[in-house]
């Protein structure tokens with residue numbers, strides 16, 4: 001008789017429940033109250049979280065569905081769902097934005113594009129918290145136009161010599177590696193001369209400089225590469241295949257930054273009525289104010305609609321919709337539109353109560369920080385305009401944007417741009 005898979009899931013659930021109760025603290029409830037808040041993490045805090053992640057890994061609860069040869073458990077999505085259920089009330093290891101990027105973006109790219117040897121070398125360390133990864137995608141002059149990167153890697157025997165600059169790398173000051181897009185050929189068309197590398201943040205020739213943001217927070221960094229030597233064994237994907245690999249990275253990045261995709265087939269139900277705004281209206285004495293109530297109802301409807309959209313898109317992608325990962329742009333765009341509306345509603349409802357707060361009042365601080373951070377989803381991982389372009393071209397089949405660079409090598413298109421900027425059109 002075949003083993004009953006559900007009995008196995010139940011046994012796994014019970015083992016997880018017992019382990020969690022013995023090894024992790026319960027969450028305080030404060031965590032969910034801040035949508036974004038301040039995201040700076042100290043190196044000491046990250047070290048504590050790495051140690052906690054190692055314990056989760058060693059107990060067999062990290063990479064539950066990942067292949068065993070890469071440090072995973074080789075179990076099913078049902079096992080993973082059972083663990084997520086059981087771990088919900090606990091303070092799981094939290095390595096900040098870079099922790100999410102390590103598993104949800106970089107590992108997904110590596111699983112699909114890196115060599116076997118690379119995967120065995122890096123993936124178990126990513127699962128155990130030993131390696132934290134970030135994205136070195138954006139050059140200073142190439143954000144939306146990702147294929148326009150000029151950070152360049154030149155082959156030198158078994159190595160590559162990397163020169164250039166990346167910026168906006170979230171969490172790089174505490175990360176171990178950056179997934180770095182570099183130009184390896186200037187004499188082919190723009191999208192054809194790109195290659196991905198793993199760049200160690202502490203290696204010679206790499207400088208990581210944290211940047212201060214509008215909130216006073218420090219999360220982003222700028223990296224300078226000055227003849228940094230990268231072994232060819234740290235290349236991800238074939239030389240020149242960077243644009244194809246980038247599509248995987250962008251797909252998973254958009255999924256992670258929109259945060260609204262789910263896997264189940266549950267029909268979403270409306271959650272509580274924008275609880276943060278309800279609480280703010282109470283604090284500001286405006287619970288009975290009809291304008292404040294309208295704003296709360298709108299925020300609630302937006303949240304519910306974007307969650308329902310995420311569920312629907314998950315199902316469409318799981319069913320093999322021909323537009324595939326491009327569908328993610330709908331939910332990324334939806335979040336990029338509703339988050340600023342929600343943040344602005346808080347300022348309107350709360351007035352002074354939304355921008356002043358007693359020291360130590362986490363909820364009080366949230367509204368001002370959310371307002372300052374409210375464009376994050378609208379920019380990170382591709383702006384709203386870029387999502388609209390993607391939807392127009394890859395989902396709706398509209399004509400592509402005119403591309404004057406198509407017939408040129410990257411070197412020619414750079415020369416042409418320089419000429420145009422000098423008025424030589």
Ligand SMILES: Cc1cc2nc3c(=O)[nH]c(=O)nc-3n(C[C@H](O)[C@H](O)[C@H](O)COP(=O)(O)OP(=O)(O)OC[C@H]3O[C@@H](n4cnc5c(N)ncnc54)[C@H](O)[C@@H]3O)c2cc1C
Pocket residue numbers: 134135136137138139140141142143144145166167168169170375376379380381382383384385386389
């Ligand atoms: C919170 C946050 C985290 C980030 N984290 C990282 C990270 O970890 N690693 C990393 O590499 N990068 C990161 N970024 C950078 C991010 O990917 C870029 O900011 C983004 O791709 C936009 O690029 P840009 O800032 O250069 O804007 P630009 O490309 O200069 O765009 C300026 C404006 O022009 C519009 N525009 C540009 N091209 C078009 C077009 N073809 N059609 C229509 N409109 C267009 C844009 O929509 C935008 O409004 C992060 C950004 C943010 C906000």
